[in-house]
Amino acid sequence: MSTEAPPKDGALAGLARFCYRRRRLVLMAWILGVLAVAFVGFRFAAASDNDFTGGTTDSARAQALIEKHFPEQQGDTLTLAVKADKGIDDPAVRAKIEKVISTLDTFTVTGPVISPYQDATLVTKDRHIARTTIPLTNKEASKSDVKPLVDAVKDASGDGVLMGLGGDKAEKAETPKPGPAEGVGVLAAAVILFIAFGSLVAMGLPIVTALMAILGGIGLLKLVAHVVPSPDFTVLVAALIGLGVGIDYALFIVTRYKDSLHDGDDPETATVKAITTAGHAVLFAGTTVVIALLGLVAMGQRLMTGVAIGASVTVLVTMIAAVTLLPAFLGFTGRKINSLRLPRRRSRRLESAGAPSRERRTPAERWAGVVQRRPLVATVLAGAGLLVLAAPALSMRLSLPDASVQPHDRSSYISHQIVSEGFGPGYGAPMVFATQVDSTNADLRRVVDKVRATEGVAYVTQPRVSKDGQAATFMAFPETGFQDQATTDLVHKLRDSVLPEVSGGDRVFLGGPNAGAIDFAAQTSSRLPWMIGVVIALSLLLLIGLVRSVTIALQAAVMNLLSIGAAYGVLVAIVQWGWLGSALGFPAAMPVTTWVPMMMFPVLFGLSMDYEVFLISRVREEYERTGDTRRAVTSGLARTAKVITAAAAIMIAVFTTSLLGPDVAVKQIGLGMAVAVLVDATVIRMVLVPAVMELCGQANWWMPGRRAPKATSGPHAGVGEEARV
Missing domain, CATH: 1.20.1640.10 (Multidrug efflux transporter AcrB transmembrane domain)
Structure with missing residues (x-):
């Protein structure tokens, strides 16, 4: 017993x-x-809300003006793009294009479609590429409503004619369901658990x-x-x-x-x-x-x-x-x-008390001994390695995914490529300008001319005044694409110098999908330090209360920051720089999705604290029994190595299965969290924790207002059942 x-x-x-x-x-x-x-x-279920443009940003104010004064502009649209090797005027090509437009026009969710043969601005000068807009009459059009439109366009391609249907609704309609990713994660977890148990x-x-x-x-x-x-x-x-x-x-x-x-x-x-x-x-x-x-x-x-x-x-x-x-x-x-x-050979169980003999020492104990003999060297090497991994994070760029970073067999990507080739890459990154005016005769020519003359602007539309005479809007298209840094720089230049110079007392707001993504990224960058500070402070208070040591709590915070920083760096190298990106399922190099780093930090900080709790509670239990920090760390690692390794392996398996899914943003967060858990379970728990605790010695147990705990003789003295894992 x-x-x-x-x-x-x-x-x-x-x-x-x-x-x-x-x-x-x-x-x-x-x-x-x-x-x-x-x-x-x-x-x-409540409908999803993907509008990140809220608040008082320029893009949010521009959107508010348009929604209030241009109700006829509300609703989603799709873009049909056509590229014909023989030109769109070839009789066979024209028959095919008109048939597709006629088919799209018959769907109940679409409004009137203007044929490119009726509007010369929708066709390139060489008459090989054309585009047209497909209005959606139902703002709440579902994926099942739009998918037949995408299929109709795909089926019409061929015989020297390439067609693609773009737009947010089309992109979502052809995005497959997550499929086997979660199932693979569960299967991998089952295998790991079977091996562990x-x-x-x-x-x-x-x-x-x-x-x-x-x-x-x-x-x-x-x-x-x-x-x-x-x-x-x-x-x-x-x-x-x-x-x-x-x-x-x-x-x-x-x-x-x-x-x-x-x-x-x-x-x-x-x-x-x-x-x-x-x-x-x-x-x-x-x-x-x-x-x-x-x-x-x-x-x-x-x-x-x-x-x-x-x-x-x-x-x-x-x-x-x-x-x-x-x-x-x-x-x-x-x-x-x-x-x-x-079926496997029965392993010998580690004694819970007394110093284990050399032949009974587990691999985790032997490894801890190696690290503890050279704690300063181990700390410097491990810390330097994590800093090297984290270095790419200094060049992190944030944005939201668009059609240009989707898989290349998607209709939305094909549409983007055709339109970019024919009308410029900036067509997918329109800048929408909106301002309040006092009459239907408002003159915005000075503003439009100044925007048109700005370097980096490819084309500007004529301004339109609302029917109520209270607002005006026009659009401009950059020379560069949605994900290009030059487009971000252009938006800032227009806002910071061009518009204030020519708008006089009337504020002209620059909005649109691209500007909204830029504003969201700017908000995230400015507020991320506050979120990090709040998470660290609250987690430290909880950990101090559990382990009753300020030193260990601070060690945990610093080590967690190192592991998360390393995950950020690896994410930038793979996603943004493109290292191994295609092998891991990323269609192209792209900025990191804006919400990914701010979602990763709290999740990973919390998960890292999990492992800290399971390890340190065992270490403290042994320390209060023996009073020997080195032995306590060795024993703690030996007691928790198997379960923490299994837990980390399960996490990694679950997170990496996101790479099998269709969503590039979810792929990013899965990859980043898998890297962080791997680093945490190896470099942090197996190297930095024993090395730093060895260097700190008795200082590990410092807590204001009390002495370090003394050793006691009982097998579990000095710590309650609730602290042992």
């Missing part, structure tokens, strides 16, 4: 016993609850628990979006995070349960111990992730607030599932947790 004292009664112990003994009731409540929430959530039953519990929690969490997320709007990528991000943390949290609890059974406890006692120890750490770790996610609120961007709250809801559900649903599952499995085992 186990010599460890039975866990004390408390809220978590009582909850664990209730869920264990009433397991049928708990399981039925979870199944019915998840099904009900999922049905209501998916049936009455050596049992199909033990493998299945974390996966089933996580999947049920994610289904319920996403259902709630879709309902919460009625109150706090969120963009369409929120569900994918929440699923990635929820799957990773959900499996990891269940993994830690099942590991502790198996250890207790091995020590001779009965299944109920083992369940209570697992929940009061690992479950307590799970609640703390999950709370840290939630608080870190809510740090996005500091960005002051309403849609990112929606992402933060939506992802937080999913994490909360996974936490609740870990301490309620999982104990019920453990009640059903009991001692059969090791059923259907993987």
